[in-house]
Amino acid sequence: MKTRIAIIGAGVVGASIARVLSQYDGLEVHLIERNADAGMGVSKANTGIIHPGHEDDPGKYPLRAKLCVQGNRLWYQWTKELRIPAKWPGELMVALEEEDLKVAEYYLELAQRNGVPGVRLVERGELLRLEPNANPNAAGALWAPTAGVMSSPMAAVALTENAVENGVKFHPETEVRGIKVEKGEVKGVETNGGFIEADIVINAAGLYADRISAMAGIDHFTIRPRKGEYYIFDDDAGPKVRRIVHQTPTPTTKGVYVITEMNDGVMIGPTAEDLPKDAKDDTSTTREGLEFVWKMAKKLVKGLPPKNRVIRTFAGLRPEPPDGRWIIEAYDDPWGFINVAGIRSPGLTAAPAIAHYVVRELIQGKLEVKLTKKSHWNPYRNAFWFKALPREKQAELIKRNPAYGRVICMCRTITEGDIVDIIHRMKRMGVKTITLDGVKLRSGVMSGTCQGSYCRVRIANIIARETGIPLWKVTLKGEGTEYGIGDIKVLLRGERDEE
Known part of the structure; x- marks a missing residue:
């Protein structure tokens, strides 16, 4: 008899757990997400940094410190397997004043205690060699060479896609309304789409993890949202930075970063x-x-792109638990309920390690579920980008399918063939409503210079054609976010809604 596991929340943490569990026989794994697609919550809006692991005190936050370092190492492998764009420029924690060097020295000590390789203090001269655009008046910096940047919006969808390919059942547009517990044991999850039987329920619901936990009778904590605001500049706007650059941290934040994203x-x-x-x-x-961000960034570097090259400002939310401590625990009452809650920064970095910890220490360890590795498990995601292929391969592909010769997103060079492939992959993954944001998460369309003013309606038309729905019923991110407002039927030159 299979052990049934329901994971609530298809953000990067929940999807990582699903992917790790997909390696084992004898499990029936359900990944439940209230949004129309994976990664549409906390996971889609953050800095996208893979932290090296030198900013958490192992005495105060031992689990967070350990899993961040492990997660950093795992992402080197996972980004390759899942074809998530990533680069590893290293990170400079800049000491703007002489007194900040003492703070940097403290983090050097943490790096040594946490086993982070290659971390060292650099004086002003080496700082400027490593990062020519750094503030020339800075006192020095802490250099951490293992830090990386990844396409964080793509992470959760890539993880989920790979998990589904390996047998996980994805339930989008499924809102959890209750946890069924009988005689002190979890029995399943009540949702708007019916009851999902489960022997183990894993709560990875991000900002709403406190509400889910309370449904199981565990209500001793509250998750508060912490907002982070950002600017993004046009791809060709400079000056740029070569490294990840940020100031020495404060008690509440790792500081304002200046990065060159993917x-x-x-x-x-x-x-x-x-x-x-x-x-x-x-x-x-x-x-x-935004004024605060601008002011602090100008202290870190000697030059920023001009404000008229800003293509977007946005804000992301992070789940802040009580006293900053991650809540990763399996319970005796109710037996079978696991919290993976309050996963604040560096949650993105630690996600692969959190997943292995939950499976190894909680499911196999505390709950004593015997797990056997599958003989055939596929760690690779079958995805490619036309623009990344050699010219001869591009020519062959266009000959077979002319859609690859029609560029839809000029800013990111994404073709019609790419978009159709994404839509078909979304369908295979179990996505019920193909959304504009879902295509964006997987490809970066609508996120360049024009922010979708050129390509959005073209992508919406492709979605309408491939799914058989009218254009004005295509949504940005699910029901209630219809792209068409009012009478836009003129866009179809006479076609009508047949309903």
Whole structure:
């Protein structure tokens, strides 16, 4: 008889757990997500940094410190297997003043205690050789060579896609409304789509993990949202930075970062604003927040791109648990319930290690579930980008399928063939509603210079054609976010809604 496991939340943590569990025989794994697609919550809006692991005190946060370092190492492998764009420029924690060097020395000590390789203090001259755009008046920096940057919006969808290919059942647009417990044991999950039987329920619901936990009778903590605001500049706007650059941290934040993200655009941010516990959907930006980001970034580097090259400002939310401590625990009452809650930064970095910890220490260890590795498990995601192929391969592909010769997103050079392939992969993954944001998460369309003003309607038309729905029923991110507002049938030159 199979052990049934329900994971609530298809963000990067929940999807990582699903992927690790997909390696084992004898399991029936369900990945439940209230949004239309994976990665549409906390996971889609952050800095995308793979932290080296030298910023957590192992005496105060031992689990966080250990799993961050392990996660950093695992992402080197996972990004390759899942074809998630990533690079490893290293990180400079800049000491702007002489007194900040003492802070940097403290983090050097943490790096040594946490086993982070290659971390060392550098004086001003070496700082400027490593990063010519750094503030020339800075006192020095802490150099951490293992830090990386990844396409974080793509992470959760890539993980989920690979997990489904290996047998996991994905349930999008499925809202959890209750946890069924009988005689002190978990029996399953009540949802808007019916009851899902489960012997083990794993709560990885991000900002809403406290609500899910309370459904199982565990209500001793509250998750508060912490907002971070950002600027993104056009891909060709400079000056740029070669490394990940940030100031020495404060008690509440790792500081404002200046990075060159995966598409070569400069990104600066975030703020760290604690919001009321009922503001878990507040992703608005503020003048005060963005002015703060700009002011702090200008202290870190000698040159930023001009503000007229900003293509977007945005805000992301992070789940902040009580006293900053991750809540990763399996319970005796109810037996079978596991919290993976309050996974604040460096949660993205630690996600692969969190997944292995949950499986090894909690499911196999505390709950004593015997797991056997599958003889055939596929760690690779079958995805490619037309623009990354050699010219001769591109020519062959266009000959077989002319859709690859039609560029739809000029900013990111994404073709119609790429978009159709994405839509078909979404369908195979179990996505019920093909959304514009779902295509964006997987490809980066609509995130370049024009922010979708050129390609969005073209992508919407492709979605309409491939799914058989009218254009005005295509949504940005699910029901209630229809792209067409009012009478836009003129876009179809006479075609009508047949319903």
